[in-house]
Amino acid sequence: MNKSLITNILAGLLLLLGLILSNSMLFWTGLFALSGALTNWLAIYMLFEKVPGLYGSGVIPNRFEAFKSAIRDLMMQQFFNQQNIDRFVSGQPPLHTQLKLAPVIEKVDLTPAYDKLVQVIMDSSFGSMLGMFGGANALNPLKEPFISNMKSALIEMTEEEKFLKLLQDEIDQPNVMADIQAKIEEIIEARLAELTPQLVKQMVQQMIQQHLGWLVVWGGIFGGLIGLLSAWGSLYVAF
Numbered sequence: 001m002n003k004s005l006i007t008n009i010l011a012g013l014l015l016l017l018g019l020i021l022s023n024s025m026l027f028w029t030g031l032f033a034l035s036g037a038l039t040n041w042l043a044i045y046m047l048f049e050k051v052p053g054l055y056g057s058g059v060i061p062n063r064f065e066a067f068k069s070a071i072r073d074l075m076m077q078q079f080f081n082q083q084n085i086d087r088f089v090s091g092q093p094p095l096h097t098q099l100k101l102a103p104v105i106e107k108v109d110l111t112p113a114y115d116k117l118v119q120v121i122m123d124s125s126f127g128s129m130l131g132m133f134g135g136a137n138a139l140n141p142l143k144e145p146f147i148s149n150m151k152s153a154l155i156e157m158t159e160e161e162k163f164l165k166l167l168q169d170e171i172d173q174p175n176v177m178a179d180i181q182a183k184i185e186e187i188i189e190a191r192l193a194e195l196t197p198q199l200v201k202q203m204v205q206q207m208i209q210q211h212l213g214w215l216v217v218w219g220g221i222f223g224g225l226i227g228l229l230s231a232w233g234s235l236y237v238a239f
Contacts, residue, residue: 004044004216007037011220028231029224036223040215064197072188080184101158110147117146 011033018027045051050058060067118136157163 003213004037004041007217007220008034008041011037011224014224025228025231028227030227032227032230033220033224036226037216037220040219044213044215060200061197064200067200068192068195072185072192075188076181076185080181080188102155105151105154105158108151110150111143113150114143114146 011030014026015030015034018030046054046057047059118139122136
């Protein structure tokens with residue numbers, strides 16, 4: 001339901017009825033109601049659309065860059081400031097209850113680590129001896145046990161209190177916090193760069209148009225009351 005349209009139609013009908021019936025009370029009530037409703041509707045319309053000859057109209061599209069800047073500043077100063085990031089990283093619950101690296105380690109391909117080990121062995125004095133038994137291929141049966149044991153060792157190491165404390169200390173460094181904040185800001189900037197003036201206008205319009213519609217309704221009501229009082233006052237003075 002378009003509250004603005006209904007209010008303007010009702011005010012217009014009241015004005016028309018006053019003209020047809022030559023009723024000054026209805027006429028002035030309808031005129032002031034239509035005046036209040038139309039004025040408020042035009043003010044709301046001018047927020048989103050440029051009206052030729054009306055200075056200051058189209059505020060939201062015209063202030064597009066300022067709008068984006070305000071969003072960025074709000075996100076960085078209120079949500080992703082250094083204090084909030086530090087509170088998240090070093091707050092409760094402790095880091096060791098938040099950080100679970102085992103699933104990540106399980107997915108890591110350790111084949112390059114095995115290949116490096118084979119290369120080191122082949123470049124050592126054992127390389128020539130292994131050449132008599134098939135060279136690097138002779139070590140192939142060790143690949144799966146090596147990778148499995150390496151993953152187990154890494155998981156065990158990352159779950160040690162000493163490792164978590166070292167990681168916590170590194171994260172708590174000011175330059176690390178600054179890097180995290182810079183990365184977040186880059187992400188926000190990239191997302192804001194995707195916004196267009198039309199998209200911003202639609203976003204804001206959808207958020208506030210429903211509530212601003214009541215300005216038109218109340219403009220019509222108060223305008224009508226003022227018109228009614230004016231007509232009543234004119235009749236009172238006439239008598």
